[in-house]
Amino acid sequence: MRILSVNAGSSSLKLSLLDSGDQVVARRHVEAVGGRFDAGMVTDSLAGLPAPDAVGHRVVHGGREFVAPVRIDEHVERRLRELTALAPLHQPKSLAGIEAVRGGLPGVPEVACFDTAFHATLPDAAATYAVPEAWRRAYGLRRYGFHGLSHAYAARRVAGLAGTTPARLVVCHLGAGASLAAVRDGRSVDTTMGFTPLEGLVMATRSGDVDPGMLLWLAERTDLTITELSRALEHESGLYALAGTADMREVLTRAAGGEPRAVLARDVYVHRLRAAVAGMAASLGGLDALVFTGGVGEHAVEIRSLAAAGLGFLGVAVDDDANRAAVPDAEITGAGAPVRTFVIEAREDLEIAAGVRAVLG
Numbered sequence: 001m002r003i004l005s006v007n008a009g010s011s012s013l014k015l016s017l018l019d020s021g022d023q024v025v026a027r028r029h030v031e032a033v034g035g036r037f038d039a040g041m042v043t044d045s046l047a048g049l050p051a052p053d054a055v056g057h058r059v060v061h062g063g064r065e066f067v068a069p070v071r072i073d074e075h076v077e078r079r080l081r082e083l084t085a086l087a088p089l090h091q092p093k094s095l096a097g098i099e100a101v102r103g104g105l106p107g108v109p110e111v112a113c114f115d116t117a118f119h120a121t122l123p124d125a126a127a128t129y130a131v132p133e134a135w136r137r138a139y140g141l142r143r144y145g146f147h148g149l150s151h152a153y154a155a156r157r158v159a160g161l162a163g164t165t166p167a168r169l170v171v172c173h174l175g176a177g178a179s180l181a182a183v184r185d186g187r188s189v190d191t192t193m194g195f196t197p198l199e200g201l202v203m204a205t206r207s208g209d210v211d212p213g214m215l216l217w218l219a220e221r222t223d224l225t226i227t228e229l230s231r232a233l234e235h236e237s238g239l240y241a242l243a244g245t246a247d248m249r250e251v252l253t254r255a256a257g258g259e260p261r262a263v264l265a266r267d268v269y270v271h272r273l274r275a276a277v278a279g280m281a282a283s284l285g286g287l288d289a290l291v292f293t294g295g296v297g298e299h300a301v302e303i304r305s306l307a308a309a310g311l312g313f314l315g316v317a318v319d320d321d322a323n324r325a326a327v328p329d330a331e332i333t334g335a336g337a338p339v340r341t342f343v344i345e346a347r348e349d350l351e352i353a354a355g356v357r358a359v360l361g
Contacts, residue, residue: 001053001357002018002019002025002051002052003053003352004016004017004056004101005017005018005352006055006097006101006352007097007348007352008058008093012029013042014027014028015028015045015046017050017052018350025049025050026049028045028046030045030100037100039103039104042104043103043104046101046104051108052108053108053109054111055101055105055108055111056110056111056112056356057097057101057110057112057352058115059094059114060087060090061083061086061116062083063140064140064142065079065083066079066114066116066117067120069111069117070112071110071111071360072110072112080095080112081095086144087197090197111352111359113149113356115146115147117148118145118151118181119145119146119151120188122145122189122190126190127143141195142195143193143194143199144193145188145191145194146177146179146191146197147173147193148181148188149352150173150293151173151183153346153347154291154293154344155169155181157347158291161329161342162289162340162342165185165186166289166340167185167288168182168183168184168286169182169184169284169287169290170182170277170280170287170291171183171291171293172277172290172307173293173294173346174201174292174293174297175204175296176203176205176246177197177204177206178200178201178202178203178294179192179200179201180200180276180280181280182281182283190279192276192279200276201269202238202239202269203238204239204246205235205238205240206237207233207238208272210233215229239269242261243259243261248269248295249299249300251265251266252302266303266306270303273303273307274307274311277311277314278314287316289339289340290308290311290339290341290342291342291343292307292342293328293345294346297343301326304318304343305318305320308334315338315339317333317334317335317339318333319332319333319335328343329342329343329344330343331343
């Protein structure tokens, strides 16, 4: 079965065509124009490719209803649109990707694969916010978690590399967006993102955790609107706010030169990352394996080194030579360290393909 994996992001539509052996036949990127995907550009990008037997779409939010991949029909698509209120910045892009690709591949079966689904196994203690029950019931307020396709793939892949499924695994998906997942015996039991992808770690342009009282203080005492606060937390915070750039490579280069803002940005990022890994390990009752994935996780040698240097009390240590030379997928565990550490390429396309096959057979 040839499967077209579709990953709709904020600025581009990433298309990967995989053959029956999960080898990539072709990749295409379609840039968004005015925040939308041009149907003609998508059709042109698909032209000349072998016809896929099925299409798998990354959909950011599945709510409480969709906890596994599902074939898209009119009912499913309508429900996905109704979930837009839970992810107003992300769900419309997923839906736009579905529409754009369908126009170029009419009649081809489509499957939705959800970023939230991997975290459907969170226990109530990890998923519940301590806010009024009436709010939780009326508005669906709970911790959903995101990056589930990446976390799920990394958990499966590390089992293959390690020769067994780690009982207690922490996956660090570090990219422009970043989150951790605590994975026990292959199942997510905790994660750093919550009701929205804004919670948790410091990210490229997102703040991560902040004191909600600070936001209330700003709303009450300044002329900042809700829209302005939202835009600032999503697009003007994180590394960008601290260092003036959202690019971790540039942050590390400037920090190496002693630039104070870049040093602060690097140190805040690593401080939050170490604390979050420790929190995930606490949810697991210990740690057997640690995985770095995503653009920063795969390529930022210094971030991996600095993070590990503060996690020795958990049994984490990396081999400096192996860390510097690591090309995903690789193990970088230090000699004698009881916790195994890996660098794994983020392959959401493979997880999507697995979901499509599970649904369509």
